Amino acid sequence: MPTVADILYDRKDAPLAALPPTATVREALQMMADRDIGSVLIIQGDSLLGLFTERDYARKIALKGLSSNDALLMNVMSAKLYVVSPRQTAEECMGIMTHGRTRHLPVVDGGQLLGLVSIGDLVNAMMNKQRFLISQLESYIAGDLA
Numbered sequence: 001m002p003t004v005a006d007i008l009y010d011r012k013d014a015p016l017a018a019l020p021p022t023a024t025v026r027e028a029l030q031m032m033a034d035r036d037i038g039s040v041l042i043i044q045g046d047s048l049l050g051l052f053t054e055r056d057y058a059r060k061i062a063l064k065g066l067s068s069n070d071a072l073l074m075n076v077m078s079a080k081l082y083v084v085s086p087r088q089t090a091e092e093c094m095g096i097m098t099h100g101r102t103r104h105l106p107v108v109d110g111g112q113l114l115g116l117v118s119i120g121d122l123v124n125a126m127m128n129k130q131r132f133l134i135s136q137l138e139s140y141i142a143g144d145l146a
C-alpha cells in the first residue's frame, strides 16, 4: 500500500500553495486558479493555521453574498484540521477523508508542515499500485504458459 511519503516523493518539486491569514479570499482564489488546485494552506511563519478550499469559498463567501476582495482568510479558513503523517498509508488517509468529510489533508511530522495530499493524489497512487500488481500477475501468468 502506498504511503503519504511515496506520494510526496513523486512530486517533490511542486511547492506548497500557501498564504498568510491576512491575505484576502480573492488572493487565494487567484492562487488556486493559477495553480489549477482546490486548496490553499494558511500559514504564519512555520505554523499551520488552517486550510481554505473551494468548498469554503462556496459556503462561506458565495452563498452569503460576501465580497472576496474584502474577506480575510483568517475569518473564513477551516481551522479545525485533520492532518496525517508521512508514514500513514493511502488507505488510512481515505478513511480519514471519509470520516472527516474533507478532500485535502496537510502532512505534518514532528510539528513541521511537509506537504498536502488530496483525494485525487490518493486515488492516483492506489490505481498505480493496482496497475503494477496487475502487470506483475499478467507477466506471471504469461511466463507460466510459455
Ligand SMILES: NC(=O)c1ccc[n+]([C@@H]2O[C@H](COP(=O)([O-])OP(=O)(O)OC[C@H]3O[C@@H](n4cnc5c(N)ncnc54)[C@H](O)[C@@H]3O)[C@@H](O)[C@H]2O)c1
Pocket (backbone or CB within 6 Å): 015, 016, 017, 018, 036, 037, 038, 039, 040, 041, 103, 104, 116, 117, 118, 119, 120, 121, 124
Ligand atoms: N493524475 C494525477 O496525478 C492527479 C493527482 C491529483 C489530482 N488529479 C485530478 O485533479 C482533479 C482535482 O484533484 P483533487 O480533487 O484531488 O484536488 P485538487 O485540485 O485540490 O488537487 C490537485 C493537485 O494539487 C495539489 N494541491 C492541492 N492543494 C494544494 C496546496 N495547497 N499546495 C500544494 N499542492 C496542492 C494536490 O495535492 C493534487 O496533487 C481531479 O480530477 C483529480 O483526478 C490528478
